Each structure stands twice: as C-alpha cells, then as structure tokens.
Amino acid sequence: MDIWEKIKYEFNKGDSAVKQIIIVNLAVFIFTILVGVVATVSGFQSNDLLKYFAVPSDIGTLLMRPWSLVTNIFFHSGFWHLLGNMMLLFFLGRILEEFLSTKQVWHIFIFGGLSGVVLFVTGYNLLPVFVDVVSEADLRGASGGVTAIIVATGVFLPRYQIRPFNLFNIEMRWVALLFVFRDLYSFPNMQNLGGIIAHLGGALFGALYILDLQGKIELPTFSWNTGKSANMKKVVLDEKEIKTQKKSTQKAKPNQDEVDAILDKISRSGYDSLSKTEKEILFKASE
Numbered sequence: 001m002d003i004w005e006k007i008k009y010e011f012n013k014g015d016s017a018v019k020q021i022i023i024v025n026l027a028v029f030i031f032t033i034l035v036g037v038v039a040t041v042s043g044f045q046s047n048d049l050l051k052y053f054a055v056p057s058d059i060g061t062l063l064m065r066p067w068s069l070v071t072n073i074f075f076h077s078g079f080w081h082l083l084g085n086m087m088l089l090f091f092l093g094r095i096l097e098e099f100l101s102t103k104q105v106w107h108i109f110i111f112g113g114l115s116g117v118v119l120f121v122t123g124y125n126l127l128p129v130f131v132d133v134v135s136e137a138d139l140r141g142a143s144g145g146v147t148a149i150i151v152a153t154g155v156f157l158p159r160y161q162i163r164p165f166n167l168f169n170i171e172m173r174w175v176a177l178l179f180v181f182r183d184l185y186s187f188p189n190m191q192n193l194g195g196i197i198a199h200l201g202g203a204l205f206g207a208l209y210i211l212d213l214q215g216k217i218e219l220p221t222f223s224w225n226t227g228k229s230a231n232m233k234k235v236v237l238d239e240k241e242i243k244t245q246k247k248s249t250q251k252a253k254p255n256q257d258e259v260d261a262i263l264d265k266i267s268r269s270g271y272d273s274l275s276k277t278e279k280e281i282l283f284k285a286s287e
Contacts, residue, residue, distance in 0.1 A: 018097050117201070
C-alpha cells in the first residue's frame, strides 16, 4: 500500500467527519509550510501567494477570487491557530458525531464556515468602524465551522455533560453559550474582529441547523430543477418530511430524570455503553 492509498484509507476509516476535517486541515497546513519554504529560497513572501486562499473583505477583490469563499475555511494564519481549532473540533465535535451522520457534520462545518464568511464580508462593508480597513482585511481559518459544530452540539444535546481537565462537569448548553459570550465580550476590544464576526455567523448557523433538524423551525432547502428550466435554482420544501418532523415534535418527551440518568451513564462509560432503547430515548429528548 503506497502513501496515497494509506491516506485514503485513514481518511475513510470509521467514516468520521471530525477525523476527515482534521486530515484536510493538516494537509492544507503542510501545503502552507511548503509554500513558505519555496518562498524563502525564491526571494518572495509566502503571503503573496497564500493571500489568494483567504477571503477578502473587499467585494471587488472577492469577485476576482470566488474560490476563497471555501478555501479560507481550511487555511490558518499559523500553527497555534490551527491547533486551537482542531483540538476544539476533536474533543467537542466527536460528541455530535455520535448522533448525526458524517454528511450532516460536514454540512454544519462547511456551511457554518460560509455563514461566518457572509457575516464577515457584510459587516466589513456596512459597518462604519471598518471603513478604513475594508480594502485590505481578509479572513482565514476553520473557526466559523468549528463554532457552528460546538453550538450545534449545545442545542442538540443541551444536557450532555463534559468534564474539562477532569476538574468539573459542565453541560454542553453552557459550553456553547460560553463561546458565544466570549466573542461578544471581546468585540469592544477591537481585536480580531473579523474572526469574532465569523464565529458569530457560524454559531448562528449551527443553532438554526439543529432547530430545523428537530422540526422547530423550517429552513428552505435548495435543489436543481432538472426539467425545462435546468439552469435555474429553485427553493423546494419537502412537505412530507416537514409533516413528519412536526409529528415527532408533538410526541411526549421522555421523563427528564430518565434522560439525566442516561447522560450520567454517558459521562461515566461513554455513548457506546448505551442500549438501543436508551439511545432512542436520548434522541427523542433532543427533539
């Protein structure tokens, strides 16, 4: 088995979105290191090339670099930026992954990152405080997508407890609120405002995605019309799915004491220790 085959094997092993996201981000970071090496021996700055992968706040520049809407999510400004995001994703993203599919976790990450980008570009072009820097600011990093996953976990499993550094127990709803509050508290300090805005955009998407999944709100889904107007995108709502979701929300929720007991069992022995019935109870409680 050659190196490429080993990489593909590890990427698909276990069908883990968190693991796949980390692998992609690490691969991109290695690419940035190689660019830095080539830049050093060639006599130019590595950022002269890497800036084309970061999303610019200036709309005119963005129109010339449309790919940056996605590439910025995987490029980081340095090792510590990457490490912080990937550690949060590894320790908190795996919780949500126990309950949602690989595809759904990827959706939250990518569209959470894109939501952060939209809010970043909008804010820098509309808010007076950014008038002097809108032509030169850019955004890069997975923070928006990671924040989306953290908040989605807090909304989907609000009473799920974690034990940071084995010191104390805290429910995921408070963890999610802590991350949002941290960004709101940091906003007036005028430091890393672009990143903070991206975090808030990701947090908003993560919450809305789960609320839609639970049938508490109805978000439009996008599809391609394959009929005569094949080139036109339209918004379609799956009425049958919506009705099913509404019916599920109308069912009586499990007893809270029973749910708390199951969450305590997860904290002690992990999610895999639950029986099929306990897993069903926990899923119904999150709806």
